Amino acid sequence: MTGVEILDGSRAAPPRDNGELIFDAPWQSRAFGVVADLVDSGSFTWTEFRRSLISAIQTWETLETQDQPPWDYYSCWVSALEQLLYEKVLLDPAEIDLRSREYVDRPHGHDH
Numbered sequence: 001m002t003g004v005e006i007l008d009g010s011r012a013a014p015p016r017d018n019g020e021l022i023f024d025a026p027w028q029s030r031a032f033g034v035v036a037d038l039v040d041s042g043s044f045t046w047t048e049f050r051r052s053l054i055s056a057i058q059t060w061e062t063l064e065t066q067d068q069p070p071w072d073y074y075s076c077w078v079s080a081l082e083q084l085l086y087e088k089v090l091l092d093p094a095e096i097d098l099r100s101r102e103y104v105d106r107p108h109g110h111d112h
Contacts, residue, residue: 015073028074035081044084052080052087 014032015022023029039046056079060071069075085091 014077023074025074028077031074031078031081035077038081038090043090044088049080049084052084053077056080056083 021029021032023032035049038044039049053076056076059079060069060076063069086093
């Protein structure tokens, strides 16, 4: 079953075990929380996010095997979030690039 099929209908929710959300790393739960907060604040709807997530998964599925990173639901989740942030002009791409460069260029040992 493909990622898109998993998201179809009632299976559109993130991975769960016994009804509980599954996060393999702290960043995944933070990414989930960011989306939930943005939906709650009216920045976009769950339906809009779901469409963006399906698109991100379809993009992952169409990559050539040698270019395809290992399957990771929450990497697609973040890609979907980024796309919506750009589409809704909630973030300026130039600002993101600047902040990313600052993060990469910071001295070793500076984690904040």
